[in-house]
Amino acid sequence: MFSFRNIAAALALAATAQAQNTLTFVSTDxxxxxxxxxxxxxxxxxxxxxxxxxxxxxxxxxxxxxGNAYAVQEGKENVPGMLAEVNFQGWGGSTYFDVSAIVNSADTDNVMLMYPAEAPSTPIxxxxxxxxxxxxxxxxDVQTKVTEQTNIIVTLGGGNTNATAKRDVNTAANGKNMPRNLVELKY
Structure with a gap:
């Protein structure tokens, strides 16, 4: 016998199975x-x-x-820099993400911003x-962001796109901050 609870759970599982987990890298320079x-x-x-x-x-x-991703400019040595960290279907089925300067805070021309691709496209x-x-x-630091979306934009370089030009990345309106352990690599 089917119940509404079983149907809702099956639909939620189907939606998760069909979700396409994507990092979309956008070069701005x-x-x-x-x-x-x-x-x-x-x-x-x-x-x-x-x-x-x-x-x-x-x-x-x-x-x-x-896991995470970092960018290396053509002709440069492969040295990890600013990290785009992500956990798809993490705690509660959500996507957790952040930009981390912990490995190399001097890498300020590669990974710049991360945010959900679809509206509403915050947090950042x-x-x-x-x-x-x-x-x-x-x-x-407590800077990890959370969203229900599974397509996360990662901007590369210091140029502006229409999407990033309208964002104020220094405001508290960019969503609730979460602990970093939600995106850490587990070794």
């Missing part, structure tokens, strides 16, 4: 970059992705992916330009 993606232990890795100057590249991820993590009060600088 005239620099080609390679994106390196580091998954959590036990999660399948991915090959690097090239994002040409001014291009947009969508990268799809498995259900429950936890990161800065344009750096520094700002909307990114992780210390391990105990």
């Amino acid at each position: 005239n620099v080609d970059r390679t994106i390196y993606i580091t998954p959590s232990e036990g999660v399948e890795g991915m090959d690097p992705v090239t994002v040409a100057a001014g291009a947009t590249v969508a990268v799809n991820f498995a259900t429950g992916f936890i 993590s990161g800065c344009n330009p750096f520094p700002c009060n909307n990114a992780y600088y210390l391990p105990d």
Whole structure:
């Protein structure tokens, strides 16, 4: 016998199964970059992705992916910098994300902002330009953002797009901040 509860649970599970987990990398300047993606232990890795100057590249991820991505400009040494951290279908089935400067806070020309692709497209993590009060600088900062959306925009470079030009990344209106452990790699 079916109940409304069973139907609702089945629909929620189907919606999660059909959700396309995506980081959409948007280049806002005239620099080609390679994106390196580091998954959590036990999660399948991915090959690097090239994002040409001014291009947009969508990268799809498995259900429950936890990891991060960083960008390296063409011709530069592969050194991790500003991180775009994400946890798809994390606690409560939500997507958790943040821009982290913990590894290399001097990397201020690659990963800049992260935010949900669809309206309403807040909360926002990161800065344009750096520094700002909307990114992780210390391990105990509380800056992780949460959304129900599964397509997260990651802007690259200090240029502006129509989407980022209208955003005030230094306001408290960018959503509730969550603890960093919701996006940390688990080794």
